[in-house]
């Protein structure tokens with residue numbers, strides 16, 4: 001394209017045309033030089049000058065938009081990564097660990113830590129302890145009270161040597177304050193932009209929603225557990241001699257399952273199965289369940305219905321589908337002489353073989369209407385005699401070892417163990433298991 005300026009003068013447009021703000025500015029500069037080469041009037045020069053101002057302003061806006069776009073891109077990247085790893089996160093601590101990791105990558109030149117009295121008290125942030133100053137605490141409260149991201153400079157020259165600027169963003173789970181994220185810029189030429197504030201605000205909101213979801217899931221989980229415990233208690237209460245039996249079976253079965261190597265979801269399902277294995281006794285006639293003398297064949301057949309009845313009850317809960325095998329087959333025997341189906345050896349589901357050992361052990365060590373409780377040593381001996389016939393021989397060996405390790409040479413070991421088993425299925429259930437990563441475990 002050629003622009004005609006005068007009959008005798010021509011100006012070539014930039015090769016490739018005007019495609020960007022920079023191109024436009026270059027074209028205007030060329031036009032200015034061209035006009036200067038001959039006598040143009042003042043109005044033309046002024047129009048040109050205004051045009052240059054407009055293009056310069058556009059250039060600044062363009063640069064700002066590019067930076068903002070980059071911020072949004074980073075934000076999307078972090079959110080995408082977090083949502084991708086979301087299904088694996090079940091604990092708030094895991095969310096924070098992942099979140100801080102993402103923030104440290106997004107704000108690579110800045111120090112990032114969580115400001116929260118509980119986290120700090122737990123030694124959660126050495127960085128915070130080294131940098132934290134009273135004035136940062138004040139900003140944390142300011143951000144919390146205002147519910148927004150706050151950026152501030154150090155108030156005194158002393159603080160400026162370590163910190164150039166601080167950005168603090170609160171995290172709320174619904175309306176509940178969880179903690180604040182503190183970002184520290186140490187260099188003067190690396191302070192925070194509005195896009196950084198926007199990024200932190202959006203990510204904190206996302207993180208807060210995540211925490212809220214986890215808390216809701218945990219509440220529902222606790223509620224389910226409460227309901228199961230109530231149900232299990234109702235069954236156990238039918239017979240004073242079986243009071244607490246299911247909970248203790250849950251404990252012993254879980255201890256053995258951990259030793260066998262069951263983990264995570266499978267361990268959880270085993271635990272549900274063990275807690276619910278006798279729930280079908282709710283449908284067994286009281287006079288049969290509580291009968292002190294020997295049972296008639298009809299009465300014994302009636303009692304033998306309970307694993308199937310338990311199975312029918314538990315299968316109504318689709319989330320417990322993986323627990324059904326342990327429930328239905330916990331009275332099978334390794335030699336195939338058990339019930340309800342007469343399965344043998346490894347055809348009996350692993351969960352059922354585990355629950356069976358725990359069930360027999362607790363029954364032997366508990367008082368019954370027809371006999372006093374056996375000692376744990378005698379109960380282990382009876383299990384040993386039944387290895388390969390009544391119970392899985394390998395699981396029996398493992399169980400024998402676990403109990404001996406816990407009780408040998410401990411005077412009050414049995415009382416302590418039973419007290420621990422009786423507390424199983426309460427909220428602190430995970431803390432009761434050997435090897436649990438919890439401070440209270442240190443004494444066990």
Ligand SMILES: [Fe+2]
Pocket residue numbers: 277278306330331
């Ligand atoms: Fe049973």
